[in-house]
Amino acid sequence: MSRSEALVDAEWVEAHAGDPGVVLVEVDEDTSAYDKGHIPSAIKIDWKKDLQDPVRRDFVDRIGFEKLLSARGISNDDTVVLYGGNNNWFAAYAYWYFRLYGHHNVKLLDGGRKRWELDSRELTSDVPDHPATTYQAAEQDATLRAKRDEVLDAIGKRNLIDVRSPDEFTGRLLAPAHLPQEQAQRAGHIPTARNVPWSKAANEDGTFRSDDELRALYAGEGLDFGKDTIAYCRIGERSAHTWFVLHELLEQPNVKNYDGSWTEYGSLVGVPIELGDAR
């Protein structure tokens, strides 16, 4: 992937949203946002109801993903354009999720819903009706997803990027500042992790910074581009944003998202934790 393949802008969406083979999908942290108004022709995927197993903490399995996309009228050869609120956090998460199940023709709307709204572009309450398809997903691509044992083994060996806010990284907060402070049993970060908040990769309007700015950002924060990388946050959506930057925009190989993230790691018994600034 590259920036030109992975990102589209609002003008592209306005020109192509209704084209055959192009499916626009809103995935929002606020799962009611779509119902209040969305980009014309967009359908909705609910990151909680649609993408999570209803019992276990895990994704829906391959069969579940096939059922979801088939029911939403998405075909294997469709170009899927994802967007959402909060600087595309959950749209980036869905992008990573689509890639995980083998859908390669997927793009993000740069700036997502925020840029679209700030530009006062059209929103509608009309819900499109796409006929059902027979979608076939691949098995999960294990090269994109890190699990806890791999993360523990990566301490001191690979790049670990904690993309939460500095207050969460140092242990002053357990959750982002717009949510009640709960969740993990312990605060802090994984030893040897560098703190590069996701927000540093985005402009104020939610668009991604330029490739040169992004390379300078991560190099300046001590990322060794010669090593494999694991990104994490609290539940894996902010780190999906950073995974998108490193793997898709900067075309770094061997970048994984640890979606268990701090809500898992910070509750594990006996694992090492650091407090304070990065060492």
Add this chain to the structure above:
Amino acid sequence: MTEPNQAPGGCGAPAGGVPAAAATRAGDQAVVEGRVLHGDAPVSTGYARLLGTGDEFVAEVPLGEDGGFRFFAAPGTWKLRVLAPGGGRADRDVSAEYGTVTKVEVTV
């Protein structure tokens, strides 16, 4: 991500900001909340951002139907920045402390 104790919005924003009229109890949290107005009318499309030292991003929420927003911050002094369509923008300095709801009204 579907544990019963999961916050309603996960890592994301609470649904549509918050109704500013809703009574908030700070409990042991440091709460900053308020609403955004244009004249006397609420600004229902826009974003409130909480920024730290050097304008470092801390958090962001979309405004609610009544222009409301709410943050659960760490104690300290923050900059509140509001972004609205048409280039609307305003900054306010705010303080947060545990057990207190700090109220802010912003006009753009």
